[in-house]
């Protein structure tokens with residue numbers, strides 16, 4: 697192997713390490729957002745405090761994943777337990793950033809999909825803890841998805857994945873309306889048949905946003921993945937919690953995390969799945 701090859705390999709390793717560090721720091725920021733956005737608090741100030749003793753958290757006690765381990769999951773000052781959700785969000789974000797870099801390398805798609813991955817982690821944990829999907833994500837997400845489909849159309853080397861057999865911007869627009877429309881219709885049907893809400897309107901906006909990013913075949917894939925994972929986990933949850941299954945009786949099912957998971961799968965593997973399916977049908981893959 698020549699030295700130039702080694703240099704490129706070293707640079708690639710360095711980029712993976714940087715990606716992991718940036719991902720864990722973004723994850724640390726997402727923890728702040730998960731806690732503050734549903735409460736309507738500012739996400740930039742003030743600095744983080746222990747929710748129990750209100751002691752300001754020093755930078756050396758705020759290092760992603762590491763501090764949680766070193767502190768033994770307890771506040772340095774008052775020894776109140778620190779939730780494992782904090783290092784979990786940091787680790788998930790760091791590994792998703794690694795996966796995005798591994799798949800998209802030095803293309804425009806890499807920063808775009810890192811931001812989208814972070815947004816989907818945020819959606820997942822806000823929906824799990826607060827039973828809402830933040831408009832702060834879906835409102836800008838819908839027009840951004842359409843905007844990036846235009847980028848994909850005029851700049852085919854961007855790496856951006858907008859599935860479908862039309863021009864990217866049309867695939868995205870159909871995705872936006874199909875994604876929003878399907879869940880909206882499902883919600884209406886559930887409301888009429890079961891006299892209770894099936895989905896939240898947040899889910900409608902989330903799937904519309906993902907449709908705008910990945911095109912209408914992306915919407916179909918996301919619904920398939922979300923329903924599959926959702927029913928497996930849902931059944932396991934009902935079996936495990938038979939006695940308290942009515943705890944959230946008046947509430948809708950949190951479908952957001954499953955939609956977000958489907959979105960992440962399509963983001964990383966959507967093009968491959970789409971091409972495979974088109975070849976399976978004997979059709980030429982649309983480019």
Ligand SMILES: [Zn+2]
Pocket residue numbers: 746747748749750751771772773774775776
């Ligand atoms: Zn404390």
